[in-house]
Amino acid sequence: MTTAIAKKSSVSDIMEKPVTIKTDAGDITITVNQVKRFVARGNKDITVKEAVEFLQMCKFNGLNPWVGDAFLVKFGEDCQMVISKYAWMKRAERAGERYEGFKAGVILLPKNWQDKY
Secondary structure, eight states: OHHHHHHHHHHHHHHHOOEEEEETTEEEEEOHHHIIIIIEEESSOOOHHHHHHHHHHHHHHTOOGGGTSEEEEEETTEEEEEEOHHHHHHHHHHTGGGOOOOOOOOOOOOTTHHHHO
């Protein structure tokens, strides 16, 4: 019986233990419980293991889940860790001269486009 109590308290310790993540904007602190309550999306509850893995991915990559750099999404039994486009853009811009930007927009083709291309 004491083993079960010790196991429960260790899970609750994990749920509330703050994890510090170093980001571009400075250090942030977040807990597994906060990930489960505020960051996770989808139609199913995420497990403690999934939340811990998500936090470790954020920590390793310097991603801030509070500003939407990364999301944890669960539908059914599948849990996905998603890195936002903006996080990728920030990383590319940090590359300095190696990143030459990108071009985006709408391309209008003339009626006889097949003859030209």
